[in-house]
Structure formats: C-alpha cells, structure tokens
Amino acid sequence: xxxxxxxxxxxxxxxxxxxxxxxxxxxxxxxxxxxxxxxxxxxxxxxxxxxxxxxxxxxxxxxxxxxxxxxxxxxxxxxxxxxxxxxxxxxxxxxxxxxxxxxxxxxxxxxxxxxxxxxxxxxxxxxxxxxxxxxxxxxxxxxxxxxxxxxxxxxxxxxxxxxxxxxxxxxxxxxxxxxxxxxxxxxxxxxxxxxxxxxxxxxxxxxxxx
Amino acid sequence: xxxxxxxxxxxxxxxxxxxxxxxxxxxxxxxxxxxxxxxxxxxxxxxxxxxxxxxxxxxxxxxxxxxxxxxxxxxxxxxxxxxxxxxxxxxxxxxxxxxxxxxxxxxxxxxxxxxxxxxxxxxxxxxxxxxxxxxxxxxxxxxxxxxxxxxxxxxxxxxxxxxxxxxxxxxxxxxxxxxxxxxxxxxxxxxxxxxxxxxxxxxxxxxxxxxxxxxxxxxxxxxxxxxxxxxxxxxxxxxxxxxxxxxxxxxxxxxxxxxxxxxxxxxxxxxxxxxxxxxxxxxxxxxx
Amino acid sequence: xxxxxxxxxxxxxxxxxxxxxxxxxxxxxxxxxxxxxxxxxxxxxxxxxxxxxxxxxxxxxxxxxxxxxxxxxxxxxxxxxxxxxxxxxxxxxxxxxxxxxxxxxxxxxxxxxxxxxxxxxxxxx
Numbered sequence: 001x002x003x004x005x006x007x008x009x010x011x012x013x014x015x016x017x018x019x020x021x022x023x024x025x026x027x028x029x030x031x032x033x034x035x036x037x038x039x040x041x042x043x044x045x046x047x048x049x050x051x052x053x054x055x056x057x058x059x060x061x062x063x064x065x066x067x068x069x070x071x072x073x074x075x076x077x078x079x080x081x082x083x084x085x086x087x088x089x090x091x092x093x094x095x096x097x098x099x100x101x102x103x104x105x106x107x108x109x110x111x112x113x114x115x116x117x118x119x120x121x122x123x124x125x126x127x128x129x130x131x132x133x134x135x136x137x138x139x140x141x142x143x144x145x146x147x148x149x150x151x152x153x154x155x156x157x158x159x160x161x162x163x164x165x166x167x168x169x170x171x172x173x174x175x176x177x178x179x180x181x182x183x184x185x186x187x188x189x190x191x192x193x194x195x196x197x198x199x200x201x202x203x204x205x206x207x208x209x210x
Numbered sequence: 211x212x213x214x215x216x217x218x219x220x221x222x223x224x225x226x227x228x229x230x231x232x233x234x235x236x237x238x239x240x241x242x243x244x245x246x247x248x249x250x251x252x253x254x255x256x257x258x259x260x261x262x263x264x265x266x267x268x269x270x271x272x273x274x275x276x277x278x279x280x281x282x283x284x285x286x287x288x289x290x291x292x293x294x295x296x297x298x299x300x301x302x303x304x305x306x307x308x309x310x311x312x313x314x315x316x317x318x319x320x321x322x323x324x325x326x327x328x329x330x331x332x333x334x335x336x337x338x339x340x341x342x343x344x345x346x347x348x349x350x351x352x353x354x355x356x357x358x359x360x361x362x363x364x365x366x367x368x369x370x371x372x373x374x375x376x377x378x379x380x381x382x383x384x385x386x387x388x389x390x391x392x393x394x395x396x397x398x399x400x401x402x403x404x405x406x407x408x409x410x411x412x413x414x415x416x417x418x419x420x421x422x423x424x425x426x427x428x429x430x431x432x433x434x435x436x437x438x439x440x441x442x443x444x445x446x447x448x449x450x451x452x453x454x455x456x457x458x459x460x461x462x463x464x465x466x467x468x469x470x471x472x473x474x475x476x477x478x479x480x481x482x483x484x485x486x487x488x489x490x491x492x493x494x495x496x497x498x
Numbered sequence: 499x500x501x502x503x504x505x506x507x508x509x510x511x512x513x514x515x516x517x518x519x520x521x522x523x524x525x526x527x528x529x530x531x532x533x534x535x536x537x538x539x540x541x542x543x544x545x546x547x548x549x550x551x552x553x554x555x556x557x558x559x560x561x562x563x564x565x566x567x568x569x570x571x572x573x574x575x576x577x578x579x580x581x582x583x584x585x586x587x588x589x590x591x592x593x594x595x596x597x598x599x600x601x602x603x604x605x606x607x608x609x610x611x612x613x614x615x616x617x618x619x620x621x622x623x
Contacts, residue, residue, distance in 0.1 A: 003345055003414035004327065004361040045456065068459070071482055075452045098557035098590075106554050110448060112281060132581055136552070142281040161581040161602055168510040172237055173278055175271065194603035197517070198510045208229030236509045240530060477534035481556040485533065487540035 025050050032056060037066040044069055048076035051084075058088030061100060074103045078110055086114035090122070093133045105133055109140035116143050123149060128159040135165045139172075147173050155181050160189050164198045171202040179203060224262055226255045230270040234258065237278070242290065242444060243475040257292040261285070283447045294473060296441050298339045300346075300380070301387045303440065306469045307343060309490035310436060311352040314467050318435040319358065321465050321498070327359040331434045331461065332415075333422060334442050335364035338375030339384060341415045342407060344438065346392060349411075363431075365420035372417050378407035422454050431461045441471035443479060455480040465498040499523035500545030500617045505535040505561065506579075507553045511602070515548055515579075515609065522610040524617075532556025536564055539571055545617045547576040549596070551587060559594040566595035575616040579604060 020039075021027035023046065031043035044060070047053040057073050064070050077085045085107070092104040108115050115137060122134035135153060138146045150173075153166040163185055170178060182202055189195040226234075231251060239245045246254050258270070265285065267273035277285045301307065318328055332341035341364035348355050366372050382403035385393055397405040420427045422442070437458055443451050458468050459482050468483060469491065470476065476483055476494050483494035502524040504515050516526045527542065529535035531553040539547070547565065551558040558578055565571045578596035580587045591599040598612055 001356050001359055003348065003355075003411075004359050005410075005413045006416050068482055071452075071480060072456060075449075075456055078449050078452065096590075098551055098559050102552055102554055102557050105552075129581070133552075142279050142283070144279055146279065164510070164603065165508065165581070168508045171510060172233055173275065192603055193606055194511075194514055197514045201510050201513060205229050205233050208227040240507075240509070243530070243534060475534060475537060477529075477531055477537060477555060479555070481533050481560070485536040485540060492537055492540065 025052060029053065029056050032060050037069055040064070040066070040069045041072045044072035044076055048079040051080055051082060054080055054082065054084040054088055058085075058092075061092065061103075062095070067099070070099065070103065074107055078107050081111055081114070083114045086111055086118060090118065093122075093130050094127065101133065105136045108137045112141050112143040115141060116145070119149055123153060123157075128162050131157060131159065131162045132165050135162065135169060139169045147175065147178070150174075151178050151181055154178075154185060160192055160195060163189070164195060167198045167202050171198075171205040174202060174206040176206060179206060182206075224259045224268065224270075226258055226270050230274070231255065234270075234274065237274075238289075238293070241286065241478065243478045244293070244473050246293075254293065257289070261289060261292065287445060287447065290444060294441070294444060298336045299384045299387055300339050300343050302339065302343070303472055304387075305490045306438070306440075307347040308351075309469070309488050309493060310344070311347055312490060313488040314436055314493065315348075315352055315354070317465070318467075319354070321463075322435075325359075327361050328436075329361045329363065329434045331431065331437045332362065332364040333420065333437065333439050334366045334368075335371075335375060335415075335417065336366055336368070337371050337380075337384075338364065338378065338415070338417070339380070340364070340438060340440070341375075341417075342378070342411060345411055345414050346388075346396065350392065362415045363418065363434075364415050365418045365422075365431075367419065367421045369419050372419055375415075375417050376412065378412040380405050380407070422457060423450050425457075428457045428461065431457075433463055434461050435463055435466045437462060437466070437468045439468055439470060441474065443470065444474050451479045455482060459483070459496055462496040464496055466496050468494040468496075470494070499525075499614065501525045501527070501542065502546040502548060502613065503527050503529060503535060503538060503542070503544045504548045505529045505532065505553070505558065506548075506550035507531055508550075511550070515604075518604075518606045518609050519546075519548070519613060521606075522614050524613065530554075532558065532561030532564070535561055536568075539565065539574070540568075544574055546613055547574055548613075549576055549578050551578065551580040551591070559590055562591075562594040562596055577609075577612065577616070 021031040028043045028047050031039055034040050044057065047057060057077055061070060061073050089104040089108055092100045095101055119134060123131055125131055135150060138150055150166045150169050154163055154170065157163050167182060167185065170182065182199055186196055186199050235246050262273045267276060330344055332344060335341045341362050345362055348360055379400065385397065385405050393405065396408050396411055400406055420431065422428060439458060443454055446454060484497050486493050486495045499522060502519050504512050504526060506512050507530050512528045519526050527538060529538050533556045549558045549561060562576055565574065565576065575597045576595065577598045577600060578591040579600045579602055581602040588599050597616060
C-alpha cells in the first residue's frame with residue numbers, strides 16, 4: 001500500500017476489449033449506430049480520419065441523444081473541415097434543438113473558407129433566427145469581409161434582434177467609417193430602448209476617447 | 211510613461227485608449243474566460259504594445275483586426291502566452307492539492323472495489339514539480355495512503371523536461387514554497403542551493419513522453435481517477451482544445467476528476483464534464 | 499434586492515441587463531455561457547438567474563436543466579430571455595425550468611419589475 005513504484009509491476013493500463021467492428025470506414029459507420037454511447041463516441045472520434053464520413057456524421061447528429069457522442073461528432077467535423085461539413089451543418093441552424101444549433105455555429109465559425117461564400121445566403125434568410133446565427137458565425141469567422149457583412153446587416157436588416165446582434169459584434173470589430181450607419185439605426189427603431197443602448201455602447205467602443 | 215529620452219525618440223509612441231482596452235478585455239474574456247481587472251490595465255497595455263511593436267503594427271485598431279481575423283489564430287496564442295504567467299514550482303496552486311486529499315480521493319475510493327489502485331495523471335508535468343507535489347501531498351496529508359495503492363503517471367511532450375524530472379534535482383526557487391520540514395525529510399541539499407529528491411519518491415512517479423494531441427500517444431492513457439491538467443489547454447487553439455478535452459474524458463474512469471489551472475475554465479472548451487464545487491476548488495467530473 | 503447572474507454571450511446585452519437590474523437594486527455578475535454560469539452559481543449564492551437561450555458550449559435550456567437538477571441551485575428563480583420567435587421557445591423554456599420567459603429586447607421597466615417580484619417572492623418563502 002502507498003505509492004506504487006516505477007519498478008514494481010504496474011497494472012496494465014488498458015483492459016482488452018472485444019472488437020465488434022472493423023476499424024475501416026464501413027466498420028466505423030456501422031459502429032456509429034451501436035446501442036452503446038461509448039462505442040458510438042469512439043466511432044465518431046475515429047471517423048475524423050475519413051472525409052467521406054461527413055454526411056453520415058451530420059445525419060447522426062440529428063438523431064443522436066447522447067451529448068458526449070454529439071460533442072465527438074462536432075469535434076470530428078471540425079477536424080475534417082471541408083465544404084461538405086459546412087453544407088451538412090447549416091441545416092441544423094433551423095432545427096428545434098438549441099444544443100445542435102449552437103454546436104453548429106461553433107464549428108462553422110472555424111471554417112472561413114467553406115463558410116465565406118455561404119454567408120450572403122444565410123444573411124438573406126427569411127427566418128430572423130437563422131440571420132442571427134449567421135451573425136453569430138461572423139463573430140468569430142476569420143474572414144476579412146466579416147465586418148463588412150455585419151455592417152450590411154446593420155444597414156438593411158429589418159429585425160431588431162438581428163440588427164442589435166450585429167451591432168454587438170461591431171462593438172468589437174467596427175471601424176470609424178461605420179459610425180454613421182450604426183448611428184442611423186436609432187432612427188429606424190425609435191421606440192426600442194435597447195437599440196439606443198446598443199448603438200451608444202458600440203459607438204463608445206469604436207470611437208473611444210482618443 | 212511621459213519620458214521621451216533621446217534614445218526613444220525614433221520609436222513612435224503607441225498608446226492603448228480606454229475604449230480599446232475595453233474592446234480587448236471583452237474579446238479576451240470571450241475567448242478565454244479570463245477577465246482582466248482595471249488594476250491589470252498597465253500590465254495588459256504593456257504586453258499589447260510589445261506585440262504591436264514586434265509584429266509591426268503602429269496602432270491598436272490595425273493590430274486588433276490582425277489578431278481577430280488571422281486564420282491560424284497564432285497571434286492570439288502569442289497574446290495568451292504573454293498575458294498568462296506559467297511557471298512551475300512545488301506546491302503551486304496548493305488549494306487543488308488540498309482538494310485532492312480532502313475530497314477527491316474519498317469520492318474516488320467510494321466507487322472502487324477494495325484493493326483497487328487509484329490512478330493519477332499529471333499532464334503536462336514539465337520538470338516534475340507537479341507530480342512530485344502530488345506524491346508528497348498524498349504521503350503527508352492523506353490519512354488513507356497506507357490502505358490504498360496510488361499510481362502516479364506524469365507526462366510531457368518535452369523529453370528534456372522529462373529527463374530533468376527523472377533526475378529530481380531542483381533549484382532553490384522551485385522548492386521555496388515547500389514547508390521546511392518536508393524539504394528536510396524528502397530532499398538532500400546539494401551545492402549551489404539545489405536539492406535532490408529522495409530515490410524512493412523519484413521512483414513513485416512514472417514519467418512518459420506523451421503528446422496530448424496525438425491519438426497514438428494517448429490511446430494507452432486509460433483508467434485514471436484524477437487528472438491534473440493545469441495551464442496547458444489555454445495555450446491550445448480551439449480544435450486542439452476540443453481534442454484534448456475528449457482525450458482527458460476518455461482517459462478518466464466514470465466519476466473521475468480533472469483539475470485545470472486557476473485561470474483556466476472548461477467553459478470555453480466543452481460541456482462534457484460536470485462542474486463540481488468542493489470546499490477548496492472547482493473541479494470537473496466525468497459523469498458516473 | 500439580492501444578487502443576480504446574467505448569462506448571455508452578447509456583451510451589449512449583458513451590459514444592458516446589468517444596468518436595468520442594478521437600477522432595481524440588484525448586485526450583478528455575468529457569465530458568457532452555461533458552463534461558466536454553473537461555475538459561478540456553485541460558488542456565489544444567487545437570488546436570480548437571467549438566462550439567454552443560444553450560447554456556445556452550453557445553451558440556456560441545458561443550463562437550466564442542470565440548475566434544476568443540482569440540489570444547491572434548484573430553487574433559484576430564473577428568467578429566460580430569448581431573441582427567438584416565441585412559438586418555439588416558450589414551452590421549451592418552461593420545461594427546462596424557467597419561471598418566466600421574456601422575448602428580447604426587453605422593456606427595462608418590465609424586467610426590473612418582474613425581477614423584483616420574483617426575488618421578493620423567494621424571500622418570503
């Protein structure tokens with residue numbers, strides 16, 4: 001008893017386990033639907049090495065009940081990071097499940113190349129919630145056009161929550177040329193105290209005090 | 211600082227305004243969970259200006275846009291390195307060691323069969339101060355050490371650090387937070403203020419080279435009950451943080467615990483773990 | 499009044515709600531998502547939670563479910579505030595454990611009043 005010494009025979013770290021599935025793409029895809037969450041999680045993690053698995057991973061996300069498996073799937077999709085990942089995740093933004101919507105936003109934020117050319121369509125979506133998610137994606141998208149896209153939202157979007165979300169993000173990345181456009185939002189929503197607050201806050205951040 | 215000596219006149223003065231500081235503070239908080247108090251203003255400004263000079267940006271706005279939109283995120287990581295202090299010494303962040311002996315070990319044993327070994331992983335272990343502190347703490351402050359077998363595995367990606375760790379020779383600064391009686395009991399004084407840890411203790415930590423981001427390295431890291439992973443994840447980019455969190459999760463037994471550094475939080479990384487509050491510390495637990 | 503925790507990933511929204519609640523006499527803390535909110539709520543005894551729906555790492559519903567299943571947090575009154583269309587969220591919010599559901603942007607008087615009433619009720623229990 002006490003601290004086990006290096007020289008002593010230490011317990012074998014890993015229990016042997018019976019391999020039910022092959023470690024190739026087909027085996028992993030089958031394992032992704034195993035009854036055991038642990039098995040599905042492992043499949044999801046190992047599928048990070050298979051670009052072809054994107055659609056299967058995205059489909060699984062929609063029905064996967066276990067948060068740890070979901071997390072592994074999101075992680076693998078981020079590792080894969082192709083156009084197909086962006087395409088597969090965008091539909092989740094419309095879903096009922098807040099965890100999936102926000103998980104999708106987090107991954108899409110990390111894929112500037114795949115997401116950049118899809119942003120315009122998202123910002124023009126008829127559902128204001130989807131437009132807010134598009135602005136959320138822009139918050140962390142390493143894309144040089146992100147501030148300009150957000151400015152366009154500030155100038156043109158008609159929904160107060162979409163516009164104020166964009167103003168919130170511009171408080172971080174806005175530039176002095178954007179000031180008139182941000183200022184003008186106050187006149188478009190004259191009866192919303194939050195709009196006044198958001199505009200003033202952003203202007204203070206952007207203009208500073210020298 | 212107002213002094214414009216002759217030597218400095220060629221360097222353009224860079225200033226960070228209040229609004230710029232606010233912007234940076236909100237951004238840094240959003241990304242890392244670390245929020246600078248107003249009292250840290252001078253510290254933060256100084257480091258920001260240092261980086262602006264090094265990268266060749268003359269104003270905050272331009273530099274901040276560079277940080278924000280850099281696809282690799284490298285400059286942001288540089289800032290994290292500069293804004294956080296990372297040093298290692300014995301009994302660093304002792305409240306976590308207290309939490310281990312006062313609360314975590316008891317819970318771990320509760321879910322084990324009698325006679326089963328408790329496994330602890332220290333990652334990254336650097337030159338060994340952390341895993342040896344764990345060993346010392348268990349020996350001196352955990353009353354059940356005589357009834358239970360505890361295995362301590364320590365890993366780092368840096369093989370030179372591991373060599374030093376195995377050698378177990380530490381500078382005066384490194385042992386300065388140890389109570390004198392512990393120093394006396396377990397260390398042998400050497401010339402030049404150095405101290406060598408006794409053989410028995412050195413043999414009780416199993417040092418291994420492991421890259422936490424390499425699945426080939428981490429596949430064998432399993433069945434741990436407590437993981438100390440302090441001041442590492444904060445230096446990773448987002449994708450690596452996710453992977454590392456998954457790896458820690460897999461390495462733990464159900465009900466096992468992860469301790470992060472005092473300025474780190476899982477809140478910017480993952481919700482895989484349950485947040486547990488103990489008297490001495492906030493700890494993350496793999497659900498049972 | 500008591501102590502309130504604002505959980506929202508938008509800094510402007512946090513500042514706005516802080517102003518309103520401080521005006522109503524609350525002491526206010528902030529968290530940027532559900533995980534950070536849990537970390538705080540386990541350490542500080544809050545009298546009110548003001549929770550956004552969409553946040554990274556842990557959304558508002560998941561956070562509230564965690565709160566309601568954690569003995570030491572279970573009884574804290576919670577207002578959920580969403581930017582989203584009511585049809586979808588109201589029911590989910592109550593199911594997750596919200597005591598009140600408000601749609602963004604909130605009217606300052608309305609939030610101040612509801613927050614005050616909810617915590618007063620809590621005190622008289």
